[in-house]
Amino acid sequence: MTNAAPNWATGDPIMASLQLIGLLTRQVEQRLSQALGINSTDLSAIEHLITDGPLTAKDLADRLQVSTAASTHIVDRLERAGHITRQPHPTDRRKVLVLVSDASKDKLFENLTPLINGVREHVGKLGDAEREAIEQFLSGVVEIYTAAAES
DSSP, rough: OOOOOTTTTTTHHHHHHHHHHHHHHHHHHHHHHHTTTTHHHHHHHHHHHHOSSOHHHHHHHHTOOOHHHHHHHHHHHHHTSHHHHEEOSSTTTTTEEEEEEOOHHHHHHHHHHHHHHHHHHHHOOHHHHHHHHHHHHHHHHHHHHHHHOOO
């Protein structure tokens, strides 16, 4: 008997592809975590800092849905590993901003660039009608995922 997850995509190639994308996404995240020498929570923190940063530890806690104490531990761990730096907030001297180091950004994008470029190239080959249908489909899937994540 195996411990494999149930195949919720049986018989539908679109559902099977979505399931596979989910699995492959987790594998890519594991590879990125290994390349940076960090765990998945720390990788999520770095992703938020790159996408939305710089952030305070409190802002990061909100995005990661962890306590401020946990966020402080994450920031401390990432700082010790050289992945982030702290700097004073430009307008509020009580706050400290967290930023991803250039070296860590470079390492992350070194690993992600082939994936991003491959998907960008694939999307670039789509015709207008295909793009519109895919955009509508993905928008609906994002709404469903968002609702599930928020419930």
